[in-house]
Amino acid sequence: MTLNSIKRKLQEDITPFDVVAGVIYFLGKDEPFPTNYEKLHSAFYAERNNPFLKEFKFREGGPYPYSELLESVFSRLAISGLLGCENPDYRQFVTNEHQLKEIKLSSLRKFSKKQQEELRTLSLRIQEKLN
Amino acid sequence: MTFEKNLDAYVSSILNKYEFKKVEHSKIIRDAVLGTHELSPLDVTVIDTPFVQRLRGISQTALAALTYPSATHSRFEHSLGVSIMAYRMCKALIDKGEKIKRTTLAELRIAGLLHDIGHGPFSHASEEIIRELDEVKEIWEKDSPFSKYKPHEMIGYKLLQTHSFKDFFEELLSKYDSTEISLENISQMIIGSMQDKKNDQFKADIINGAFDSDKLDYLTRDAYFTGIKMSIDIERIFATQMIDRRRRKTRRIIVDVGGVHILEQILFNKMLLYPSVYHHHKVRSTVCLLESIFEIIRENDLTLSGLKFDKVSDFLSVDDHFFLTSQNRPEKVATQIEKIKKRNLLKRALVISRKTVKKNLGRLLAEKDRPENLRDLAKKIANDSRLKRKCEHCDIWVDLPENPRFPEPSQCLVRVTDKDYLHLDDFFPVTEWSDSFAANKWKGFVFGPPDLQKTVADVTWSLFEKLFDFKWDKQARILAKHSSDAG
Numbered sequence: 269m270t271l272n273s274i275k276r277k278l279q280e281d282i283t284p285f286d287v288v289a290g291v292i293y294f295l296g297k298d299e300p301f302p303t304n305y306e307k308l309h310s311a312f313y314a315e316r317n318n319p320f321l322k323e324f325k326f327r328e329g330g331p332y333p334y335s336e337l338l339e340s341v342f343s344r345l346a347i348s349g350l351l352g353c354e355n356p357d358y359r360q361f362v363t364n365e366h367q368l369k370e371i372k373l374s375s376l377r378k379f380s381k382k383q384q385e386e387l388r389t390l391s392l393r394i395q396e397k398l399n
Numbered sequence: 400m401t402f403e404k405n406l407d408a409y410v411s412s413i414l415n416k417y418e419f420k421k422v423e424h425s426k427i428i429r430d431a432v433l434g435t436h437e438l439s440p441l442d443v444t445v446i447d448t449p450f451v452q453r454l455r456g457i458s459q460t461a462l463a464a465l466t467y468p469s470a471t472h473s474r475f476e477h478s479l480g481v482s483i484m485a486y487r488m489c490k491a492l493i494d495k496g497e498k499i500k501r502t503t504l505a506e507l508r509i510a511g512l513l514h515d516i517g518h519g520p521f522s523h524a525s526e527e528i529i530r531e532l533d534e535v536k537e538i539w540e541k542d543s544p545f546s547k548y549k550p551h552e553m554i555g556y557k558l559l560q561t562h563s564f565k566d567f568f569e570e571l572l573s574k575y576d577s578t579e580i581s582l583e584n585i586s587q588m589i590i591g592s593m594q595d596k597k598n599d600q601f602k603a604d605i606i607n608g609a610f611d612s613d614k615l616d617y618l619t620r621d622a623y624f625t626g627i628k629m630s631i632d633i634e635r636i637f638a639t640q641m642i643d644r645r646r647r648k649t650r651r652i653i654v655d656v657g658g659v660h661i662l663e664q665i666l667f668n669k670m671l672l673y674p675s676v677y678h679h680h681k682v683r684s685t686v687c688l689l690e691s692i693f694e695i696i697r698e699n700d701l702t703l704s705g706l707k708f709d710k711v712s713d714f715l716s717v718d719d720h721f722f723l724t725s726q727n728r729p730e731k732v733a734t735q736i737e738k739i740k741k742r743n744l745l746k747r748a749l750v751i752s753r754k755t756v757k758k759n760l761g762r763l764l765a766e767k768d769r770p771e772n773l774r775d776l777a778k779k780i781a782n783d784s785r786l787k788r789k790c791e792h793c794d795i796w797v798d799l800p801e802n803p804r805f806p807e808p809s810q811c812l813v814r815v816t817d818k819d820y821l822h823l824d825d826f827f828p829v830t831e832w833s834d835s836f837a838a839n840k841w842k843g844f845v846f847g848p849p850d851l852q853k854t855v856a857d858v859t860w861s862l863f864e865k866l867f868d869f870k871w872d873k874q875a876r877i878l879a880k881h882s883s884d885a886g
Contacts, residue, residue: 274775275866278766285765303831305809306822323768325539325547329592329603330810331651335547340767343802346838348761349753358831374762 282378287320287387288341289375292351294391296363301398303353303361306332308342311397318390350374402534402711403557409712411563413449419567420447421574428479432620436483441575445509446479450516450558454478456718460621461524462685463676465742467625470676474515474522480620482511484612484633485605491637492601502579503602509580510588510606514613517554519714520722524686526550528693531770534710545590552590552607554711559586596649601642604652609810610636610662618668625676629668635661643812645820653812659826666805670833673803674840684744687796687846688735692722694774695731695793703728735793745794747879748855749871751843755878758870763843763863767799776862780845783858790848795855799843805833842878852881 295301302308313326313333326333345351350371353361379387422440429435438446445451454474463470485507493499519525529535529550538553539546545553558564559582572578584593584602591607593599605612615633622629639658643651654662676682695701696708706713725736738744753760766772774792781792808824815821824830847855856876863869
């Protein structure tokens with residue numbers, strides 16, 4: 269595989285990480301959102317039939333639907349500095365301009381214009397459930 | 400249906416060779432962690448089955464013993480531990496006045512014994528390979544109800560549900576006049592989800608819930624055998640756990656407010672065990688070597704004793720010892736096995752973390768969702784002119800370990816008064832606090848052969864700059880502690 273072909277593949281392949289980063293891009297543009305697992309997982313679960321979320325599987329045995337992959341993605345977003353929460357409460361995720369710009373350049377660019385609009389709609393629906 | 404068919408054929412072949420003997424008396428065992436415990440004749444019979452006995456050959460923490468010499472404990476001891484913990488947890492509920500049938504107690508003990516029979520060799524180290532098998536992916540993609548469970552849970556459940564196992568278990572129960580014990584209940588406990596959630600969910604919570612007997616055992620056992628000093632007041636947990644008895648609420652295990660600090664203690668211990676043990680760079684290096692064996696088998700279309708490891712039953716047919724035998728193995732496989740046996744492990748070329756990568760770390764972490772892309776990166780590194788003919792891609796790994804998860808506080812309800820109930824994370828944002836700790840502690844690695852550390856670092860450094868627009872910090876090399884580089 270040439271360097272360019274790997275690069276192209278990495279830049280085109282939309283991963284679950286990119287989907288959640290994209291949702292956060294539209295969510296975080298307006299305001300902070302809750303870190304609460306129950307709210308977050310339930311909000312994504314409600315939209316689980318959206319084609320963007322097809323790789324996310326939710327356990328339904330617990331008190332709320334829970335996805336290991338979703339937690340993994342949130343954890344990786346935190347490690348990579350694309351998402352953070354403010355001390356000392358840790359109750360809300362916040363994204364600053366720099367983080368939003370990085371998400372736009374890294375993940376959002378993988379989506380076509382049409383897909384970005386669909387992602388924005390998904391994000392709005394999730395936001396409604398979070399509020 | 401291929402998966403179920405293959406599994407049934409595997410179970411049938413095992414049971415055909417197995418001669419069941421009725422045990423007449425209970426037995427006493429002494430466990431290093433949990434002390435003395437009495438096993439019923441039925442427990443002993445379940446333990447004697449080949450499915451549970453196989454767990455003696457599967458180490459609890461894969462090859463962590465190469466780093467923590469005393470961590471040689473197996474899934475077998477852990478399964479006994481889960482059974483004992485489940486029994487004690489349930490007994491404590493009964494002592495507090497909960498009306499729980501003796502049958503449930505027996506089912507919980509058996510579920511503890513059987514909960515890990517779906518594990519492949521080296522426990523979680525082979526789970527990532529199993530997850531990628533075509534027959535498992537097929538189940539995932541069909542979106543069957545099982546796609547949300549961990550592979551070993553799903554496999555354990557499916558194994559118990561094979562016709563062959565059902566017939567065998569029915570016969571076994573009849574010998575003990577225990578036909579009221581339900582294999583369906585036991586199977587549901589293992590995947591953590593009871594069919595009658597409203598009335599029975601507490602049973603699954605004991606085996607596979609927020610603060611279940613599995614977690615209580617593996618944390619204490621892994622800490623004990625690695626020598627990590629850790630303490631969990633298990634008696635206090637048992638004393639404060641109860642069943643949610645509110646009307647119209649699911650009967651789950653909840654905790655009295657007096658147990659909150661112990662639950663926090665469990666989570667802090669879990670949080671500390673990850674960087675110390677499970678994500679220790681040497682432990683991760685051994686996991687990569689193990690994965691390389693499966694990769695070599697797959698890429699070269701090899702077999703080991705006739706097994707291709709392209710279906711779940713192949714993984715269930717063997718234990719760790721099978722893999723640590725290098726005789727009569729294809730040369731490439733034998734080479735990797737010798738590296739493990741001689742502890743000639745892969746070494747860190749670069750350390751990846753939020754401190755060592757100043758820009759665009761997310762672009763690499765997104766690829767964790769695509770393991771095949773990470774292997775393409777390894778191949779690209781190995782094919783660089785500076786490394787070509789000096790190493791192969793099976794010795795280059797971009798390792799991004801999964802961070803520990805902390806959903807427990809949001810899943811566990813705390814009773815403050817008869818009318819007031821809160822979630823554990825209402826007392827202290829322990830999940831977010833632990834997540835933040837884990838995000839800061841997290842490290843990924845690029846591993847390579849010991850004599851090529853610096854060259855692998857040089858190649859990866861520039862490759863990731865080109866592919867991900869990385870901005871490395873020199874700490875990425877410093878923390879890898881390079882020794883002399885013959886390359």
